Amino acid sequence: MTNDVALSSEAVALADRIGELVARMRSAEAELGAVLVEIEQRGVMELFGYRSAARLLEHLADMPKPATERLIKRARLVNPGRNLDGSPIPALAPATGVAARAGRLSNPMIDVITSVLAQVPPEHCVSAETNLLAFAEEAGHKQVAALGARILAHLAPDGPAPDDTEPVAPTRELFLRRKRTGIWELSGRFDDETGTRAHALLDALAERRTGDEGPDFRTTPQRYGDAFSDAVDLALNSPELPMQAGERAHVMVAVSLEDLKSGVGKATLGDTGTMTAAEARVHACDAMIIPAVLGDKSEPLNLGRLRRLISAGLRRALFLRDRGCAFPGCHRPPRHCQGHHIRHWADGGPTDLTNLVLMCAHHHRLLHRSGWEVRIAPDGLPEFLPPVFIDRRRKPRRNNLHEPLPFAA
Ligand SMILES: [Zn+2]
Numbered sequence: 001m002t003n004d005v006a007l008s009s010e011a012v013a014l015a016d017r018i019g020e021l022v023a024r025m026r027s028a029e030a031e032l033g034a035v036l037v038e039i040e041q042r043g044v045m046e047l048f049g050y051r052s053a054a055r056l057l058e059h060l061a062d063m064p065k066p067a068t069e070r071l072i073k074r075a076r077l078v079n080p081g082r083n084l085d086g087s088p089i090p091a092l093a094p095a096t097g098v099a100a101r102a103g104r105l106s107n108p109m110i111d112v113i114t115s116v117l118a119q120v121p122p123e124h125c126v127s128a129e130t131n132l133l134a135f136a137e138e139a140g141h142k143q144v145a146a147l148g149a150r151i152l153a154h155l156a157p158d159g160p161a162p163d164d165t166e167p168v169a170p171t172r173e174l175f176l177r178r179k180r181t182g183i184w185e186l187s188g189r190f191d192d193e194t195g196t197r198a199h200a201l202l203d204a205l206a207e208r209r210t211g212d213e214g215p216d217f218r219t220t221p222q223r224y225g226d227a228f229s230d231a232v233d234l235a236l237n238s239p240e241l242p243m244q245a246g247e248r249a250h251v252m253v254a255v256s257l258e259d260l261k262s263g264v265g266k267a268t269l270g271d272t273g274t275m276t277a278a279e280a281r282v283h284a285c286d287a288m289i290i291p292a293v294l295g296d297k298s299e300p301l302n303l304g305r306l307r308r309l310i311s312a313g314l315r316r317a318l319f320l321r322d323r324g325c326a327f328p329g330c331h332r333p334p335r336h337c338q339g340h341h342i343r344h345w346a347d348g349g350p351t352d353l354t355n356l357v358l359m360c361a362h363h364h365r366l367l368h369r370s371g372w373e374v375r376i377a378p379d380g381l382p383e384f385l386p387p388v389f390i391d392r393r394r395k396p397r398r399n400n401l402h403e404p405l406p407f408a409a
């Protein structure tokens with residue numbers, strides 16, 4: 001009997017010790033999760049050069065990646081997030097986060113609570129979380145899961161909501177950050193439908209180029225990167241784009257008239273970016289980017305806006321004449337195209353059909369940077385002179401891939 005009592009008090013002490021250590025482990029893990037979410041929001045790449053917080057932890061703690069991913073996924077649900085503009089997004093389960101940091105919840109318990117809360121309508125989230133946490137004080141995660149199922153059944157007694165009611169908001173997150181080097185980083189998580197649509201969009205734009213400038217050596221990620229850039233241009237050019245302060249969305253480029261003419265120097269792009277004056281010249285040629293041209297004393301000159309923009313009527317005439325990118329061998333239709341000034345407006349070139357050629361963004365840039373030249377032939381159609389390294393005689397070439405118009409000649 002006495003022996004039993006001695007054993008029993010020893011067992012209690014040991015059990016207490018285990019409970020204490022487990023609570024410390026849980027608390028430390030919750031703390032670790034919060035730190036990783038914080039790192040994620042500040043930029044894992046900028047801080048550590050790692051692609052994700054999961055990868056960083058995998059390396060720092062010698063943990064298998066699936067475990068690090070689970071840890072971070074859990075931490076995101078119980079810690080506040082941050083919007084693109086830095087404003088906070090409340091956590092799905094903030095009180096669960098507090099209890100987790102106090103070491104009171106096991107990982108399966110946190111997973112049960114967050115998965116129930118993810119299915120509860122937002123207005124019932126706080127009370128559902130309170131109930132689940134109170135029950136979690138004395139029950140295991142399986143019992144809490146059963147309570148969760150009862151809560152869900154009570155809130156939606158007929159099973160999952162029918163399709164005509166408000167659907168559960170899908171997971172969509174996007175992070176876009178500018179690094180000090182001027183390179184931007186994009187990452188995000190999307191529901192299956194959005195991901196599939198984005199993939200279809202990029203796929204359609206990422207095809208290998210079949211122009212006369214030679215074979216397309218771009219890697220797959222490079223092709224998708226270019227496709228993303230094209231998709232952004234397409235969206236910016238869409239008439240459906242919401243207005244901002246009464247204006248079409250655009251990115252402001254500030255450049256001095258001198259630099260714009262010479263193509264030497266620097267231009268400011270938006271709030272933070274910089275671009276070379278040569279790059280600004282291409283954009284100022286015709287794009288949604290409206291240049292703010294600055295005079296000697298950095299005072300804005302309005303001529304950029306007044307002279308550069310191609311009127312709707314002229315744009316239509318240009319669409320009808322060129323029917324797409326005029327570069328030899330290019331398939332791009334008019335909606336992917338910009339009007340290139342053969343003689344730049346900054347150098348006094350007129351904005352009319354005799355001085356404009358329709359070009360896709362890629363060939364527009366190629367034209368500005370390479371030895372290709374364009375001119376309007378006597379029949380009124382554009383023709384391109386290849387650089388000497390492609391054709392020593394520089395025999396003019398035309399794009400015959402767009403259907404010719406009966407009255408084009
Ligand atoms: Zn141009």
Ligand SMILES: [Zn+2]
Pocket residue numbers: 325326327330331332359360361362363364
């Ligand atoms: Zn093209």
